[in-house]
Amino acid sequence: MTAQDFAALSNTAIAFAGVVYVLAFLSHLVEMTFGRRVPTAADRRVHAGEGTAHEQSERPGSVATLPPTTTGAEVAAVRTETFARIGVALTVVAALLHALALVTRGLGAEPARVPWGNMYEFSVAGTFGVTALYLLLLRRYRLRWLGPVVTGFDVVVLMLAVLLLYEDAGPLVPALNSYWLVIHVVAAIIATGAFTVGGMASLLFLLKQRAVAREQQGRVRGTGYVARLPEPAVLDRVAYRMHAFGFPIWTFAALIAGPIWAEYAWGRYWGWDPKEVWAFITWVAYAAYLHARATAGWRGRSAAIIALVALATLLFNFIGINFFFGDSSQHSYAAELIVEHPPEDRAYSGFG
Amino acid sequence: MTPTTNTGTETGSAKPPGTGAGEGRDEVVLDSTPGASATTPPTPPAAPPGLRPVELSRWAWRQLTSMRTALVLLFLLALAAVPGSVVPQRDVDALAVGQWQDRHPALTPLYEALGLFSVYESVWFSAIYLLLMVSVVGCFVPRLRIYWRGMRARPPRAPRNLSRLPHSRSFEVDGPAPEALERSVQVLRSKRYRVDSADRLGDGGDVAGERGYLREAGNLLFHAALLLVLAGFAVGNLYGYKGGVIVVSGQGFSNSLSQYDDFAPGSMFDVEDLAPFNLDIDDFDVQFLREGPQAGMPVDFSADVRYRERPGAPERRHDLAVNHPLSLDGGNVFLVGHGYAPRVTVRDGEGHLAYRGPVIFLPQDSTFASFGVIKVPDAMPEPLGFEGLFLPTYGFSMETGPVSRFPDALDPVLSMLAYRGDLGLDTGAAQSVYELDKAKMEKFRAGDGGDFRVDIALGQTKQLPDGAGSITFDGLDRWVKLQVSDTPAKWLALGGVVLALVGLLGSLFIRPRRAWVRVTRRDGRTLVEVAGLDRTPGGDLAEEVDDIAGELGARRPEADERKMHP
Ligand code: HEM
Numbered sequence: 001m002t003a004q005d006f007a008a009l010s011n012t013a014i015a016f017a018g019v020v021y022v023l024a025f026l027s028h029l030v031e032m033t034f035g036r037r038v039p040t041a042a043d044r045r046v047h048a049g050e051g052t053a054h055e056q057s058e059r060p061g062s063v064a065t066l067p068p069t070t071t072g073a074e075v076a077a078v079r080t081e082t083f084a085r086i087g088v089a090l091t092v093v094a095a096l097l098h099a100l101a102l103v104t105r106g107l108g109a110e111p112a113r114v115p116w117g118n119m120y121e122f123s124v125a126g127t128f129g130v131t132a133l134y135l136l137l138l139r140r141y142r143l144r145w146l147g148p149v150v151t152g153f154d155v156v157v158l159m160l161a162v163l164l165l166y167e168d169a170g171p172l173v174p175a176l177n178s179y180w181l182v183i184h185v186v187a188a189i190i191a192t193g194a195f196t197v198g199g200m201a202s203l204l205f206l207l208k209q210r211a212v213a214r215e216q217q218g219r220v221r222g223t224g225y226v227a228r229l230p231e232p233a234v235l236d237r238v239a240y241r242m243h244a245f246g247f248p249i250w251t252f253a254a255l256i257a258g259p260i261w262a263e264y265a266w267g268r269y270w271g272w273d274p275k276e277v278w279a280f281i282t283w284v285a286y287a288a289y290l291h292a293r294a295t296a297g298w299r300g301r302s303a304a305i306i307a308l309v310a311l312a313t314l315l316f317n318f319i320g321i322n323f324f325f326g327d328s329s330q331h332s333y334a335a336e337l338i339v340e341h342p343p344e345d346r347a348y349s350g351f352g
Numbered sequence: 353m354t355p356t357t358n359t360g361t362e363t364g365s366a367k368p369p370g371t372g373a374g375e376g377r378d379e380v381v382l383d384s385t386p387g388a389s390a391t392t393p394p395t396p397p398a399a400p401p402g403l404r405p406v407e408l409s410r411w412a413w414r415q416l417t418s419m420r421t422a423l424v425l426l427f428l429l430a431l432a433a434v435p436g437s438v439v440p441q442r443d444v445d446a447l448a449v450g451q452w453q454d455r456h457p458a459l460t461p462l463y464e465a466l467g468l469f470s471v472y473e474s475v476w477f478s479a480i481y482l483l484l485m486v487s488v489v490g491c492f493v494p495r496l497r498i499y500w501r502g503m504r505a506r507p508p509r510a511p512r513n514l515s516r517l518p519h520s521r522s523f524e525v526d527g528p529a530p531e532a533l534e535r536s537v538q539v540l541r542s543k544r545y546r547v548d549s550a551d552r553l554g555d556g557g558d559v560a561g562e563r564g565y566l567r568e569a570g571n572l573l574f575h576a577a578l579l580l581v582l583a584g585f586a587v588g589n590l591y592g593y594k595g596g597v598i599v600v601s602g603q604g605f606s607n608s609l610s611q612y613d614d615f616a617p618g619s620m621f622d623v624e625d626l627a628p629f630n631l632d633i634d635d636f637d638v639q640f641l642r643e644g645p646q647a648g649m650p651v652d653f654s655a656d657v658r659y660r661e662r663p664g665a666p667e668r669r670h671d672l673a674v675n676h677p678l679s680l681d682g683g684n685v686f687l688v689g690h691g692y693a694p695r696v697t698v699r700d701g702e703g704h705l706a707y708r709g710p711v712i713f714l715p716q717d718s719t720f721a722s723f724g725v726i727k728v729p730d731a732m733p734e735p736l737g738f739e740g741l742f743l744p745t746y747g748f749s750m751e752t753g754p755v756s757r758f759p760d761a762l763d764p765v766l767s768m769l770a771y772r773g774d775l776g777l778d779t780g781a782a783q784s785v786y787e788l789d790k791a792k793m794e795k796f797r798a799g800d801g802g803d804f805r806v807d808i809a810l811g812q813t814k815q816l817p818d819g820a821g822s823i824t825f826d827g828l829d830r831w832v833k834l835q836v837s838d839t840p841a842k843w844l845a846l847g848g849v850v851l852a853l854v855g856l857l858g859s860l861f862i863r864p865r866r867a868w869v870r871v872t873r874r875d876g877r878t879l880v881e882v883a884g885l886d887r888t889p890g891g892d893l894a895e896e897v898d899d900i901a902g903e904l905g906a907r908r909p910e911a912d913e914r915k916m917h918p
Binding site: 170171178180244247248251252255256259260263264265266267268269270271272273274277278280281284285287288290291292294295297298313321 | 419420422423426427429430433434436437441443444471472585588594641649651674675676677684685686688835836837839842845846849850852853856857860861
């Protein structure tokens with residue numbers, strides 16, 4: 001296959017991955033509508049411990065052999081289970097296509113290179129990071145409740161990437177041509193993935209906490225997705241884990257690998273360039289999140305809000321800086337010129 | 353110090369939901385346990401006490417070093433960093449600052465007063481991070497003391513009622529109680545607990561274990577390392593320098609102040625200390641993509657450099673490229689840009705050679721359409737000036753006028769306007785070589801009254817109107833933009849961040865926890881109770897308790913028999 005073939009294959013794969021993510025999302029939607037009942041204390045146990053429902057459906061023919069006393073709740077639980085599993089299976093398929101798209105994208109450039117050299121590629125790689133993390137931790141942390149959010153996120157971001165950010169495959173500008181690109185960006189992508197998943201968990205934590213509070217006041221009885229989420233404490237713990245996992249990696253990406261590379265490429269390890277400023281802001285914000293969790297009166301709601309603010313700074317750095325500050329940031333993927341036309345070039349005055 | 357205590361990492365262990373210790377409860381237990389909680393920060397008193405100076409300063413100090421203040425300062429730091437990414441910064445892009453100020457004359461004095469053009473050196477930004485550092489020290493010292501005490505303390509004794517702890521198991525074993533006790537000590541030791549088996553009650557007794565001491569060490573290391581980073585950063589900024597210079601291919605550069613186009617020394621840097629190296633750019637090579645969707649993108653560029661570390665030192669060669677700097681003692685040389693320097697000859701109205709040589713043109717966009725000026729003060733009878741574009745691959749359309757179609761020099765053309773009159777060089781004011789002061793100059797007119805254009809391809813000559821002279825496009829050189837910089841103490845900063853990262857890993861992933869085993873004889877049988885307590889949120893304690901119980905001879909519990917604490 002030639003490079004062009006690979007590049008074309010990458011585009012096809014990303015399109016199919018998008019379609020399969022949509023199907024996975026729909027499947028999770030159906031799962032949610034089946035669960036659209038007020039769970040009673042009894043069946044809350046059924047799905048809270050997912051395990052129970054899980055084991056049931058693993059028995060062959062479990063649907064057909066349901067005992068005659070099967071309640072509506074149990075039927076719904078089994079159906080819910082089926083669609084949840086379909087959703088996860090589809091997500092796995094989509095993630096494989098997604099991975100294929102990434103690999104072929106790298107092979108589609110001449111010479112072959114890592115597939116994250118511009119914003120389109122960073123979006124594709126970043127969403128893959130989110131999905132891969134979700135799938136890897138799915139069983140360990142029982143993250144299935146994240147399914148609709150992750151697949152929905154993938155659909156939206158991939159669509160935006162293809163529509164707005166697409167660029168044909170090509171070689172890297174010389175400034176990006178360094179193995180630090182691999183190290184720095186891989187770390188940044190992993191951390192971004194972890195922070196994104198953590199942010200989703202924090203958001204769901206806030207929703208769930210509010211729903212629980214309302215339920216306790218007897219005002220509204222929860223239904224649907226939020227009612228089916230795990231307890232707030234579980235959501236908070238998952239959020240913490242993801243953030244705690246992401247933070248050291250971000251520290252490495254933004255404060256070690258980034259400066260080392262900047263020192264090689266530009267002769268200064270830290271120059272308060274907008275991209276660096278925002279990476280620093282993100283770092284400080286997540287440090288504040290970790291502190292908030294250890295500070296009385298701040299853990300829980302306030303900490304979750306800080307986590308979301310921190311995520312906003314992270315995303316702003318990726319989107320905002322490239323678009324709004326395109327030509328004043330040396331890091332801008334959006335500007336075609338990185339080193340060929342550094343800002344200092346315009347800065348001669350005086351002594352010449 | 354490595355965070356390899358066998359506690360597993362956050363991501364490395366499966367746990368069912370609802371089995372972690374409730375965090376609120378954790379804290380309560382923590383605070384009531386003697387010698388516990390090096391991680392519990394000092395809480396500030398609710399209100400300031402009376403105004404006695406000593407008490408007031410103690411109160412202020414406690415406020416400053418409280419966790420809440422640290423949190424607020426962290427927020428402020430993040431917030432304070434924002435304007436520096438919005439307002440152009442003098443150290444990053446001085447020209448952009450000038451342009452911004454031209455556009456916003458009303459705001460400029462205010463911004464200037466607030467230090468918004470150099471946020472990261474401003475008083476308020478420095479104040480925030482210095483306060484934060486003071487706060488870190490204030491936090492660090494007492495915690496170090498507490499940690500030191502905690503390190504040497506024995507694991508706390510077992511609470512009276514083990515079954516009330518978040519995770520506990522009780523079961524019976526065969527064999528006498530002392531044997532079970534001995535076994536408990538071994539099991540806990542094998543799981544890296546520090547073990548204390550003090551209380552022996554008749555036949556039975558308690559065993560207490562604690563582990564994960566390195567977590568707090570990691571946390572302390574992290575915060576201390578932040579100070580190192582700041583120190584390294586400060587030294588680098590104070591004693592370092594950064595300068596930029598454009599060197600035409602075939603010419604040389606020696607590292608002294610007069611040679612720089614721009615130079616930004618740290619406030620403690622002494623210009624006498626500039627390392628005395630010199631170099632020559634022998635050749636510069638750049639390759640652009642010729643076809644495909646990304647045509648015009650440079651794929652590779654590098655300069656062939658000959659250099660001497662000091663006068664008289666042996667001459668060496670280096671292939672200077674992006675991501676491949678030349679590292680010298682006392683300064684590193686980076687290739688940060690390139691462009692074109694057309695060679696021109698200007699003859700004046702009297703036929704004399706008035707100017708000959710390369711002229712640096714600055715690229716304006718990715719096509720390398722470049723802007724430049726030629727000043728010819730020696731021309732007779734009147735000085736001459738030219739201003740305009742160099743187009744490496746000439747193109748023309750009615751809408752755009754002359755443009756460059758490709759960044760490589762495939763069809764190079766100079767497209768300029770010509771002026772005559774006073775160049776304004778004698779006023780004494782510094783003048784940029786990249787700008788023509790046209791205040792006292794007059795534009796040459798063509799026969800039809802329009803502008804007289806100098807559009808010349810390589811090798812061509814153009815006569816100016818009225819016999820005022822001629823200009824010839826003789827040849828084409830390239831220039832490179834070099835950045836020379838030295839940042840002392842960068843190893844300190846790097847070492848600091850690396851230490852911080854190591855500490856962070858310990859702080860986040862080591863799980864301090866306690867475990868107790870109680871053995872009692874009852875009705876001729878040996879009863880064993882195992883309980884654990886996580887000292888940080890979200891551990892996999894249930895499994896650990898089950899593990900210990902299993903090794904002591906308990907059956908594996910069915911999942912739903914396990915004591916759940918949602
Ligand atoms: C430059 C400013 C600071 C940064 C970037 C920073 C960062 C961090 C980070 C990332 C953690 C998380 C590690 C963990 O969860 O164990 C942490 C924990 C902690 N920090 Fe800071 N910190 C700063 C200043 C301070 C100050 C001024 C104090 C004192 C009030 C402080 C006290 C603590 C304490 C007590 C913990 C432990 C929390 C726990 O046990 O979970 N920090 N810090």
